[in-house]
Amino acid sequence: xxxxxxxxxxxxxxxxxxxxxxxxxxxxxxxxxxxxxxxxxxxxxxxxxxxxxxxxxxxxxxxxxxxxxxxxxxxxxxxxxxxxxxxxxxxxxxxxxxxxxxxxxxxxxx
Numbered sequence: 001x002x003x004x005x006x007x008x009x010x011x012x013x014x015x016x017x018x019x020x021x022x023x024x025x026x027x028x029x030x031x032x033x034x035x036x037x038x039x040x041x042x043x044x045x046x047x048x049x050x051x052x053x054x055x056x057x058x059x060x061x062x063x064x065x066x067x068x069x070x071x072x073x074x075x076x077x078x079x080x081x082x083x084x085x086x087x088x089x090x091x092x093x094x095x096x097x098x099x100x101x102x103x104x105x106x107x108x109x110x
Contacts, residue, residue: 012046013046013047013086014083014086015046015060015082015083016082016083017081017083018080019080021081022077022079022080023078023080024062024075024076024078025059025075025076025078026073026075026076027059027073028074029050029067029071029073029074030051030067030071031070031071042066042068043064043067043068044064044065044074045061045064045088047060047086047088048060048087049095050074053091053092053095055095055096057095057096057097058076059076059100060076060077061077062074062075062077078099078100080101081100081103082101082103083103083104083105084104
């Protein structure tokens with residue numbers, strides 16, 4: 001009997017300008033409001049401004065967080081230099097997170 005194992009992966013985009021001064025803390029990422037993808041999973045992508053892209057923002061998720069089976073722990077960046085153009089969604093003007101500096105870097109062509 002054969003077994004089929006389907007694994008999915010996302011392409012990781014580097015949105016951290018420099019690891020110097022990067023501070024993270026563990027938070028519980030809520031399942032509420034997360035859409036189910038085509039494979040039936042609920043994934044909050046790395047680079048998501050958490051808990052919302054507004055004045056309530058506390059930080060930016062460092063890694064993808066799978067909340068398919070309920071709330072789950074995640075690593076939240078609370079200080080560091082972030083390349084805002086590489087985030088999944090551009091930060092709103094109201095997003096002000098103490099310790100995080102949003103930077104823009106020129107595109108690199110090789």
